[in-house]
Amino acid sequence: MNFNYQMPTKLLFGKGQLNNLHKEDLPGKKALIVVSSGKSVKKYGYLERLEKELEKANVQYVIFDKILPNPIKSHVMEGALLAREEKCDFVIGLGGGSSIDSAKSISVMATNEGDYWDYISGGTGKEKPVKNDPLKVIAITTTAGTGTEVDPWTVITNEDTNEKIGFGYEKTFPSIAVVDPELMLSVPKKLTAYQGFDALFHSTEGYLNKTANTMSDIYALKAIELIGKSLKKAVLNGNDIEARSDIALANTLSGFVESTSGCTSEHSIEHALSAYHQDLTHGAGLIMISGAYYTFIAKSGKCDDRMVEMAKALGKKDAKESMDFVKALLELQRDCEVNDLKMSDFNIDKDNLGKYVKNARETMGGLFLVDPIEINDEAVLNILKESYR
Incomplete structure (x- = not known):
């Protein structure tokens, strides 16, 4: 408080x-x-x-x-x-x-x-x-x-x-x-999904962030709930104005989260990727690394309560453990038909992933300082390796 x-x-x-x-x-x-x-x-x-x-x-x-x-x-x-x-x-x-x-x-x-x-x-x-x-x-x-x-x-x-x-x-x-x-209403299907997940990660990162507080928590959980409820609908039927309105509100709430809490190193890592590969849409880059990123946090055992709350907000009402959030996240990616993204399609250098690790730390290293757990360079490299397809 x-x-x-x-x-x-x-x-x-x-x-x-x-x-x-x-x-x-x-x-x-x-x-x-x-x-x-x-x-x-x-x-x-x-x-x-x-x-x-x-x-x-x-x-x-x-x-x-x-x-x-x-x-x-x-x-x-x-x-x-x-x-x-x-x-x-x-x-x-x-x-x-x-x-x-x-x-x-x-x-x-x-x-x-x-x-x-x-x-x-x-x-x-x-x-x-x-x-x-x-x-x-x-x-x-x-x-x-x-x-x-x-x-x-x-x-x-x-x-x-x-x-x-x-x-x-x-x-x-x-x-x-x-x-x-x-x-x-005119945003294409894929971009609707990419943008929706960007909003989602602004809120999940803000909720896990060391700087999270009462106000940012309120905004974050509501944004996650709206995305869980309506992103699939907006992706599959772009003319669904009610679903579009839900995602628009989630997006704005995620901006409130950014103003009261902030991003974590997930954004540092993605920025490193799209800094070198400017044809990589930011939301797509986040989607590609998200499974491995949140699995690393879940397995730490240090954010269990918050991961469970995010899973429930995303729609998994019976969530009991951290990995339930990862399961709900990957299920939403399948529902929105963005679970098949490949780093190789964007010419990301599989043999030199270390350059992205270095770039993430040197350019936006401050976000690592607000991670809920330590995510060192070795962990970032492993996240990229596990995400690579």
Whole structure:
């Protein structure tokens, strides 16, 4: 019963909420809209809907549409330069976690000098303090995976050094978040599953984390429950708006978990994989290592009560031991048809798994410090070996 709690983001949640954005007190008069290099936000009309909302609010805008699925530092710098040149006074991230994360990072560099990596802690980052407040950010999520719309965190890859590192502080919380399940109906089957498991692991990691507290526990268990109840439905029938709404809420709750507790080394390990293999979707990478990762924790015998509670929340109501969570997890992966993912399909180097172990420790080693048990380099290597197919 000893924790700090800050949740400064105003949340607009529910079907059709994007249509209400123009009614809000927006943080400026000219926005940089950050979207991915893909076509979905344009194809399905989400960008056009946002543009109409801004026009109703008498807000001008400029579009930056280069963001990759694993966003990179050079695009952060390019977007920040555009924001300055166009005199944008706030940033909107429209899309999945990559677009919203990039919007946050761009907002920092739009008001600060130097290179983005100057402010990063870990790896080759220089860990300088952020001198000037970032621009305000509005986050409009079209996916249900990262919860980044309600947390301060942003994950960017330095493509020159193969370092994928998280960053954030109290001033990188979005000022407004729009979570509208209507915008998620177009997400393909596989991506729905990948994103849903990402949200799940934000909550399971947050629940096992040494920093877990009363507030994060409440959010985590409810998110796990919603995912156990509705992820399979959303994957198998993408037009099921009730299931989409459940997973959207689970995603947002997982963002609350990230703001009150945090990730463990499962994320460090996956970031190392996708730092080298940028075509690896983050959620897919997490799925591939999750069975071995949670089995290692379960077999330690040091998290039995919490593992059982997670198993019950995920739907295994008769759970009595830690491995029941692993069983429930693997069953959900089978139900969502993502149990056949192979590291070899992403050209992950089986003969040099040690480089990923080293990268995980050097870039995001801080997450190992909040693991509920010690997970040393030998254990990480074994987790990767057991996960490899």
